Amino acid sequence: MKVKKPKDALTAPLEQAIEEQITKKDLQFAAYDPEAGERSGYSNYSYWGSTLRCFFKNRVAAGFMLVLVALLLFTFIQPLLPLQFEANLIIDHPITKKQMSNLPPAVTNVAATAPAGTRLLVHPFDSEEWAAVDNVVSTIKARKEFTVLEYGEEWCYISYGDEEGYVRNDFTTKIKFPDDQAATPYQAKSNFPLSLYSSPSDLSNNGDALFCLKSQLDMDGNTAVARQDVPLRLLPDTRPFLFGTNSAGQDLWAKVWSGTRTSLFIGITVAALQSLIGILVGVLWGYVKSLDKLLTEIYNVIDNVPTTIVLILVSYIMRPSVQTLILAMTVTGWVGMARFIRNQIVIIRDRDYNMASRCLGVGTSRIILHNLLPYLVSVITLRLALAVPGAIGSEVFITYIGLGLPLSVPSLGNLINEGRKMISTSQSYQLLFPTIILSIITISFYIIGNAFADAADPKNHL
């Protein structure tokens, strides 16, 4: 039925009256005015904005966020810093080619300091700047007699042939003394070969030469005298072993940071992939009832094929590498996430507000995106935050059962596993440092995850 428009004669005056009242001023864009907004019931509440604000109100969590970001940045900055070693470089002594293994952590590589005036022996070493020195003047063969000139609890001043110097007096040398040790001089001997030092301290690296700047010595053939207090270094440069070295003679500092980079990369990638697939599948699994049976059976299948078999096969086919680990951990890990989401969805699927939406004919995808997922943001973020350390932890486990990354690709997993062997020795620092870093990462993710989950609950926003 068509209604005929009334002719202008009637409405024209009215239109004219309206036009007179509406001026240009009324047609301009209004700026946002909070007070006016309040009056009209408009709110500038934004969910993510409030979540972030609420999150940063939690000082502890924000602090850990800072720590984590700093740690992440540092793993990238560390190789660019000065005085760094290559992570996989096996550090040899430049002269004897012995590996510099199990050196304790220290802030400098100065092993000893030669006081001014110390006589040092110079070893042949081809360098303009550095000299290889120690204070071992000569060696006394086993069971040779020498004259003790002055007896000391730790060092004895002796003369042997035409040399005078100090020998160590402890359980390693077992010098045979007469009954009255203080009544010098007398003859003595040891059943072991002795080193004759020019000063009462051991200025060597377990018998190997140390290094110092030539400019600090008065050189005279193959001996030299220290012109000042000379720092003697382990290597002919100034790079320190901050975390010590491992049993293969590699710098642990470089290895730990390189390993942290690898492990964080693996952890974050795996967590992201897992949750992407997991959330997608989990939501469908939980919400779409006709898929429930099928996906439950698929879950049962995947969950029960042992991870170890998959790992062995994947690394057999593709060689152990970072990609292989990520693939294997994602393939085996997403089902856990999917099941978690599914359980959450099943719980809220039939709540009244969803029933209402369904009755109004809202589509599945809209219900999922607008009704279900926002409800789960807090639990999902917690789970996501825990997935990262979880992935790093399972890397440790995979290394434990012998399927991890090769030692040439440092990761927290293989560093901890190597360190574990040293747990009750004096080299336990090799376990300590990677463990500390791992703990910092895990604690940060845990606290950030929890704080974010709290912040993501809109009821906490006020």
Place this chain on the structure above:
Amino acid sequence: MAKYILKRLGTSLFTLAVILTIVFVLVRQMPIEGYFDNFDKLDQAVIDARLKQLGLKDPLPVQLKDFFVRLIHGDLGTSARYAVNVSISEIIGKKAPLSIEMGVISMALSLVLGIPLGAAMARSKNKFWDQFGTAFIVFVSAVPAAIYYIYIQSFGSTLLGFPMLFSRDDWRTWILPVFSMSLGNIAYYAMWLRRYMVDEMNKDYVRLARAKGVKEKNITMRHVFRNSFVPMIQYIPTSLLYTVSGSIYIESLYSVPGMGGLLVDVIARQDNPMVQALVMIYASIGIVGMILGDLLMAVIDPRISLARKDSAR
């Protein structure tokens, strides 16, 4: 409900068959070298004879058929490499009870300690118990299990004087391994229960109850706890399985002759019959655990329906 359970069990049998087939095929993709200790030194003839003896020379479908026929007759086969020619049911029958006993005790311990801890944490949000519990959870989840297990063992044996190695008849030797095993689960239960309870406490019906003047204790126990326990209940059967299958770290630390690490061990040694048998056992427990979890959830929360078809798309 009964019909639903029967149906689930029926499909589960099918699932089990699929799992076994997949594992069966997968283990046969492993390198042949793995079946021998000194592969390089052996003649081709010896290798062939051994492979034939292991039944690996037949075509795959034939092997698969033989396996299922034997399985239906209740014959799990004999171990090929782990303990040569010993029947698998005998090996598992010897090892499983110990792991199950240990797993059940540790599970009970973690429930008894973890649930009250989680509830206490939620009730005293941001006060002592919450902070104590958070510190505990953070510690347990931050330090790798492989490491704090070692420390528990060394401190427990030196400071507290507990025996270092496990012996079945001495109850004192059970304490350290069971305690170590429970720590992770205690933290897990406490963490999630707290999360769910805190989420639940903000809900309107709880506020209404509080406004009506219901006692705080009743609110926590009757409303909040019961509702928060629903998602937890699903995990209990499954995590029971994990404790039953034994902990590889703990059993090797205390030399417990249990199932821990058995699966990893036999996979690494490519003992195919053992792998298949173990996978079958673990998978069955896993599937039953999942069904139990669903049932428990439906029993506790009447709003959840498993059998009804028309309630969602």
